Amino acid sequence: MPRRLAAGNWKMNGTRGNLSELDALMARHPAPSVDLLLCPPATLVTQAADRVAGHPMFIGAQDCHPAPSGAHTGDLSAAMLADAGAGAVILGHSERRENHHETNALVCDKVMAAQAAGLIALACIGETLEQREGGQTLQVIAEQIAQSLPDGATPENTVIAYEPVWAIGTGLTPEIGQIAEVHDFLRQALSDRFGSGNGNGFRLLYGGSVKPANAAEIFGVDNVDGALVGGASLRADDFSPIIDALENT
Ligand code: PEP
Numbered sequence: 001m002p003r004r005l006a007a008g009n010w011k012m013n014g015t016r017g018n019l020s021e022l023d024a025l026m027a028r029h030p031a032p033s034v035d036l037l038l039c040p041p042a043t044l045v046t047q048a049a050d051r052v053a054g055h056p057m058f059i060g061a062q063d064c065h066p067a068p069s070g071a072h073t074g075d076l077s078a079a080m081l082a083d084a085g086a087g088a089v090i091l092g093h094s095e096r097r098e099n100h101h102e103t104n105a106l107v108c109d110k111v112m113a114a115q116a117a118g119l120i121a122l123a124c125i126g127e128t129l130e131q132r133e134g135g136q137t138l139q140v141i142a143e144q145i146a147q148s149l150p151d152g153a154t155p156e157n158t159v160i161a162y163e164p165v166w167a168i169g170t171g172l173t174p175e176i177g178q179i180a181e182v183h184d185f186l187r188q189a190l191s192d193r194f195g196s197g198n199g200n201g202f203r204l205l206y207g208g209s210v211k212p213a214n215a216a217e218i219f220g221v222d223n224v225d226g227a228l229v230g231g232a233s234l235r236a237d238d239f240s241p242i243i244d245a246l247e248n249t
Helices: 016-028 042-051 078-084 094-099 104-116 129-133 137-148 176-194 212-219 236-248
Strands: 005-009 035-039 058-061 088-091 120-125 158-162 203-207 226-229
Touching: 005 088, 005 158, 005 203, 005 236, 016 035, 016 042, 016 236, 035 088, 042 058, 042 078, 078 104, 088 104, 104 120, 104 137, 120 137, 129 137, 137 176, 158 176, 176 203, 176 212, 212 226, 212 236, 226 236
Parallel strands: 005 035, 005 226, 035 058, 058 088, 088 120, 120 158, 158 203, 203 226
Antiparallel strands: none
């Protein structure tokens, strides 16, 4: 079974003062039995990485440009993020797919850039409400997996987060059976493409309104190897019980 992972995505939230939340998390989880990843805004990556030095928690970023360098004002390359202290980067989050019109092909280029820079690519996929209601969920997931992941993806350099778009930041979560269906489908699709040895090794995170109250039930689902947590990762008081649930389920 892959080692479980609790990942937090602070999105466009947080300034230096919020880094004290990392101290609280480290104090509550001095020797976690799962991997812990926190992705603050890029402005805080270096300070966050310095703050968690010596603790197993690692720090990630929330996006990168596919090119290694060049005339791309305002963008950051994967190598720059690695140099700043990141060990991972979230890619293809639905907010970027929607707000910045990111396609599967662009996400795939970014995943390759992250891998080339030595970062773990945390690739996000998920259907919209319209697609779910139209019965297209598994087809959309299959396309996103086929087109957003490069052939060089391995369990060591890539994590996949299934995040139904309609569940992100809404307080809505799919039924447990719906999460199970997608995660089983994902496992099979990854095994078909990358071989069962690799396919079984990829960490499959669920994301979308994970809270202390629903975490244990979600973590009890087969092929759910952890969570990508937005709102509830901002405060240690909320994120810590989710980590507890992942350790104990
Ligand atoms: C996310 O940002 O990836 C996310 C899942 O957000 P939330 O937990 O707030 O729904």
